[in-house]
Amino acid sequence: MDTREIRYRRTLQPHPFTFEGSGGEYFKVWIVNLALTLLTLGLYAPWAKVRRKRYFYQNTVVADGSFDYHATPKRIFKGMALATAFFIAWSLGSNLFPPSRFLFLIAFLLLIPWAVVQSRRFNARYSSYRNLRFDFGGTYRQAALPFAGPSLLPMLPVLALLAVFLTLDIDTEEVRPMLLAMQLQSHMFELIGATILGGIIAGALYPWALFAQNRFVAIHTRFGTTPFHFLAERGDFYGLFGRASLIPLAGMGVVLLTVAVLAQISLPSEGSMLGEIPMPPPTPAQWMAQIGMGVMSVALPIIALMLYAYVNAALNNLFWNHATLEGMRFECTLAPARLGWIMVSNALAIMLTLGLFAPWAKVRMMRYRLDNLTLLTPPASLDAFVAGASRPVAAAGEEIGEMFDMDVGI
Numbered sequence: 001m002d003t004r005e006i007r008y009r010r011t012l013q014p015h016p017f018t019f020e021g022s023g024g025e026y027f028k029v030w031i032v033n034l035a036l037t038l039l040t041l042g043l044y045a046p047w048a049k050v051r052r053k054r055y056f057y058q059n060t061v062v063a064d065g066s067f068d069y070h071a072t073p074k075r076i077f078k079g080m081a082l083a084t085a086f087f088i089a090w091s092l093g094s095n096l097f098p099p100s101r102f103l104f105l106i107a108f109l110l111l112i113p114w115a116v117v118q119s120r121r122f123n124a125r126y127s128s129y130r131n132l133r134f135d136f137g138g139t140y141r142q143a144a145l146p147f148a149g150p151s152l153l154p155m156l157p158v159l160a161l162l163a164v165f166l167t168l169d170i171d172t173e174e175v176r177p178m179l180l181a182m183q184l185q186s187h188m189f190e191l192i193g194a195t196i197l198g199g200i201i202a203g204a205l206y207p208w209a210l211f212a213q214n215r216f217v218a219i220h221t222r223f224g225t226t227p228f229h230f231l232a233e234r235g236d237f238y239g240l241f242g243r244a245s246l247i248p249l250a251g252m253g254v255v256l257l258t259v260a261v262l263a264q265i266s267l268p269s270e271g272s273m274l275g276e277i278p279m280p281p282p283t284p285a286q287w288m289a290q291i292g293m294g295v296m297s298v299a300l301p302i303i304a305l306m307l308y309a310y311v312n313a314a315l316n317n318l319f320w321n322h323a324t325l326e327g328m329r330f331e332c333t334l335a336p337a338r339l340g341w342i343m344v345s346n347a348l349a350i351m352l353t354l355g356l357f358a359p360w361a362k363v364r365m366m367r368y369r370l371d372n373l374t375l376l377t378p379p380a381s382l383d384a385f386v387a388g389a390s391r392p393v394a395a396a397g398e399e400i401g402e403m404f405d406m407d408v409g410i
Helices: 003-010 023-039 045-058 073-096 100-125 140-160 176-186 188-219 234-244 246-266 284-321 336-352 358-371 382-389 396-403
Strands: 013-016 060-062 065-069 127-129 132-136 221-223 226-230 323-325 328-332 373-377
Touching: 003 328, 023 045, 023 358, 045 060, 045 065, 045 073, 073 100, 100 127, 100 132, 100 140, 100 221, 140 188, 188 221, 188 226, 188 234, 188 284, 234 246, 234 284, 246 284, 284 323, 284 328, 284 336, 336 358, 358 373
Parallel strands: none
Antiparallel strands: 013 373, 060 065, 065 127, 127 132, 132 221, 221 226, 226 323, 323 328, 328 373
16 A cells, blocks of 8 residues: 555545444344244245345444345345256266266356356345445456456366376276276376366466456446445465465474474383383384374364464455545454454354354354444545435346346355
8 A cells, every 4th residue: 555545544534334233133033044944945045045134234334324135035046046956957967977077067167257247246236325226247258267267277287187087997897996096096197296286376376366356346346336446456465375374384383393392302211001012112203293193183273273364354454455436445454363263262152052152153253344344435425425426327227137137156
């Protein structure tokens, strides 16, 4: 963020986001949704989704105005039915004709941009703030590279070997598994190399993919007729993941140091007894390996949680701190440590209450996220902006689009 932007932000008026709901209130919505969804074998899910989203939207307040959700269960049901039909076809096709699973996988990856566009357009058009609707103008062509490209490109080295594996023996005789294993083993080095190459490509593309995806969502979203903008650059995302990579590196350094110290101070000097049989003392390498397995079993989940909490908080901060709406800005100040603590304590409470704490956990997380999000506006009244952004737009295109509106959540 440059100096000019920092100086401009200091002239803006802050309007903190707040969440006015409570766990007790949401529990009533949640328990009814759960009971009716179970009783109807899942058919009530669209109605449950509308009630849940409407509760959270209507309890999200900023600058004395609240949000609202206007979708109908029928439109959500269309998307759920389409997604269900696709996965049923995938399952049946994979079982009846196993090679088709690769075709379904490619089809699924190619459908992701379409699903993203449909879902974003649906949720934007049926969301409002102060009775002014949002909108989304992205297209499949614009979404294809950011959303399908990062998934397909790392697969190319492996897919290049697909032609080789399709030539493997597909005889149904009892000896087939052994022949298949032998032929797979003969191509093991190529498969490992292709997998490693695909992993390198995926790792190199991931920060760029997140940048492109966040930018796509931001610049194609409109509040009324006013588009959002996104000021972040690719380097911001690569820098974020560069800093995030220090967490596992530092964590593994602490683990190795801990293992070395524990192995040094606790190495048995004499053999132990297994029943009546004396056991020779372990070698230093054997003892260090045993200590290392114990330390790693504790350290790995902690390192993974720290990494996830940091990336989650940093990505949210990066997106909101670089999103703009005309002269307005946002400020997001999520703290990775606090976010990680809420995640862990929520998970423990849900397990200890057999799932009954879930509504309070969701409200707690929502409140923390909104408590750290602020809208910054120019001295002019926000009411004036809302009035200016509500200029009428052509209805023909929207009505045609609504014929195909559906919420697709794959």
